[in-house]
Structures are given as structure tokens and as C-alpha cells.
Amino acid sequence: MPTRLRIITFDELPNWMKDNDLVITGYRAPTPSFWICAKTLFSLHNETLSIWSHLLASIYFFSLYASDLKYRHCRTLVNDDLFLKLYYLTATIAFICSAIYHLFCCYSHYVRDILVKVDYIGITIFITGSFMTWLYYAFHGETSQNCVYLYAICFGGLLVGILTQLDHFNARESRGHRAGIYVIFGLSLTIPAILLFQKSCKSRQTTKIISSVIYTTIIYMTGGFIYTTRLTERLWPGKVDIIGHSHQIFHVIVVIASIVHEKMIVFIATTNEEMVDTKKWLL
Structure with a gap:
């Protein structure tokens, strides 16, 4: 069993670790020790930025979830409070799952697949x-x-969740399929967005809501394009292996998009609160 981290090239990797042949160096050798894998959190390799970007994001969103002060603007609307917490909790789960995967994916083939x-x-x-x-x-x-809409999106999420557990979904040649499934799932939100716009296109609240969808969609689509095409490592082969390859940029873009979405829903929740308070005052 190895006692320290060893950095190797793509050609030295076993087949189960090979994913992106355009990233040439900076790989951790197979390390069947959870302790040594954990210590690579503080080492420089081609997963470092991927791990830290989502680890810090999980801490950020968990702090929002745990902080009572963050919900002081939603005291009147209990459901608003719950849905804000739902967003913070799901963001925390996603980012911590990602950080754990990227930290321990070099342990073994079996652990990586799980x-x-x-x-x-x-x-x-x-x-x-x-x-x-x-x-x-x-x-x-x-x-x-x-x-x-909520039941429909839960059903869609269930279907996508089932698809992601198929072995084919994780295959190296399925990079485009993975991105495609999530893009299609994401685009399903355009249906209620169009209906909302048709119903109250002149409302300031509607404008903000639609804008939030447009902003986050553009950001996510940009990240998905960079990830699928492996843009940066194609443009600068061998120069972005440690910092700047497409998967790392995709991670950072996802964090940015999630924070933009968070700011938008907090604004909308605050506006809802103000509208309720105004109605109560008029009554």
C-alpha cells in the first residue's frame, strides 16, 4: 500500500481512471487508502480546484441553511422560508457529493463507480x-x-436520477449524453417560464423571475459547452492540466450560477414579503 501521493500522467493511468485524454499530467496514482486520499485535499494535482471549488460552495450554502438571520425577511411567509431552505439544502448536498467524489475517486475502481x-x-x-x-x-x-409544476419537476428529477445510475451513463464516451440529459431537463423549465411571461409580461416581479432564468441558463449552458467540448485543454494542450482545464472551469461556473440563482430567489422572496405586508396594511 502506498504511503504518500504519487503524481502520474494520463498514459500511466489504469483504464478505469481514464476519462479525458486531453489532460495529460497531474493525475493522482491509484491510492487504496482513504487517509492518503483525504490528505490530497492539501496537495496540488488536477483535481485540487475541482475539490475546493465545490467544498467551499457546500460550506457557503450550508452556512445559509443553518443561519437563522438569513431568513429574517420571510417571517410572514412560512412556505417561502421552507423553499429557501430547500434550495440551500439541495445545493449543499450536491456540492459536498461532488467534492467527496473528486477527493476519493482515485481510491479504487469500485469506490469510484459508487x-x-x-x-x-x-x-x-x-x-x-x-x-x-x-x-x-x-x-x-x-x-x-x-x-x-412541482409534481412534474419531481417526476422529471426522478427519471433523470434513474438514468444517471445506469452504467452506460458513466462511460467515457457518454460525456455528450450526460450533458445532453441535464440540458434537456433544464430546458423543461422554459415551458412554465413562457406561460408565466404570457400571463403577466408587464409585471416587475415577472421580469425579475424571467431574468433569473435567462441569467442562470446562459451561465449553465456556457459551462456545459466548455465541459462537453473540453475547450481549454484543446486550446492550450498541456498548459491547463493543473489549473484551468474544462472540468475545473465547469465547477467554478456551476458555483457562480448557483449563487446568482440564490441572490435572485432571495430578492423575489423579499418582494413577496413586501407585497403581503402592503396588503395587510391596506386592509
């Missing part, structure tokens, strides 16, 4: 949670319509 599926489940939970919060605030006060 952890990558856990990672995909985390991603699916986060997308579903993001959609649920958006739909709740977008159709605030419209209980029947809201329920239909």
Missing part, C-alpha cells in the same frame, strides 16, 4: 431543488398551478 453515481444523484437533487424554488416563487399564490 461515488460518481452519488455525485450524479447530488446534481439531480440540486437541479430539482432549484426548479422547485423557482416554480414556487414564479407562481406564488397560485396553489393548483404550482402543485402541477
Whole structure:
């Protein structure tokens, strides 16, 4: 059993660790020791940025979930409070699952296969949670319509979750399929967005809600494009192996998009609170 971290090249990797042949160096050798894998958190290799970006993001969102002060603007609307917490919790789960996978994926083939599926489940939970919060605030006060959309997105999330557990989904040649499934799932949100825009296109609240979808969609699509095409390592082969390859950039972009979404739903929740307070004052 190895007693320290060993950095190797792509050609030296066993087949089960080979994924992106455009990233040439900076790989951790197979390390069948959880302790040594854990210590690589503080080493420089081509997974370092991927691990830390999502580990810090999980800490950030958990702090929001745990902090009572963050919800002081939603005291009147109990459900608003719950849906904000849902978003923070699903974000925390997704980012910690991702960080754990990238930290321990060099342990063994068996452990890697388990952890990558856990990672995909985390991603699916986060997308579903993001959609649920958006739909709740977008159709605030419209209980029947809201329920239909929420049940539909939960069903979609369940289907995607099942697909991500298939062995084919994790195959090296399925990079495009993985991105495609999540893109299709994401684009399903355009249906209620269009309906909302048609219903109240002149509302300031609707404008903000639609804008939040457009902003986050552009950010996520950019990240997905870079990840699928492996853009940076194609443009600068061998120069972005440690810092700057497509998977790392994708991780950072996902964190940015999740924070943008968080700021948007907090703004919308605050506006909902103000509208309720105004109505009470008028009454």
C-alpha cells in the first residue's frame, strides 16, 4: 500500500481512471487508502480546484441553511422560508457529493463507480431543488398551478436520477449524453417560464423571475459547452492540466450560477414579503 501521493500522467493511468485524454499530467496514482486520499485535499494535482471549488460552495450554502438571520425577511411567509431552505439544502448536498467524489475517486475502481453515481444523484437533487424554488416563487399564490409544476419537476428529477445510475451513463464516451440529459431537463423549465411571461409580461416581479432564468441558463449552458467540448485543454494542450482545464472551469461556473440563482430567489422572496405586508396594511 502506498504511503504518500504519487503524481502520474494520463498514459500511466489504469483504464478505469481514464476519462479525458486531453489532460495529460497531474493525475493522482491509484491510492487504496482513504487517509492518503483525504490528505490530497492539501496537495496540488488536477483535481485540487475541482475539490475546493465545490467544498467551499457546500460550506457557503450550508452556512445559509443553518443561519437563522438569513431568513429574517420571510417571517410572514412560512412556505417561502421552507423553499429557501430547500434550495440551500439541495445545493449543499450536491456540492459536498461532488467534492467527496473528486477527493476519493482515485481510491479504487469500485469506490469510484459508487461515488460518481452519488455525485450524479447530488446534481439531480440540486437541479430539482432549484426548479422547485423557482416554480414556487414564479407562481406564488397560485396553489393548483404550482402543485402541477412541482409534481412534474419531481417526476422529471426522478427519471433523470434513474438514468444517471445506469452504467452506460458513466462511460467515457457518454460525456455528450450526460450533458445532453441535464440540458434537456433544464430546458423543461422554459415551458412554465413562457406561460408565466404570457400571463403577466408587464409585471416587475415577472421580469425579475424571467431574468433569473435567462441569467442562470446562459451561465449553465456556457459551462456545459466548455465541459462537453473540453475547450481549454484543446486550446492550450498541456498548459491547463493543473489549473484551468474544462472540468475545473465547469465547477467554478456551476458555483457562480448557483449563487446568482440564490441572490435572485432571495430578492423575489423579499418582494413577496413586501407585497403581503402592503396588503395587510391596506386592509
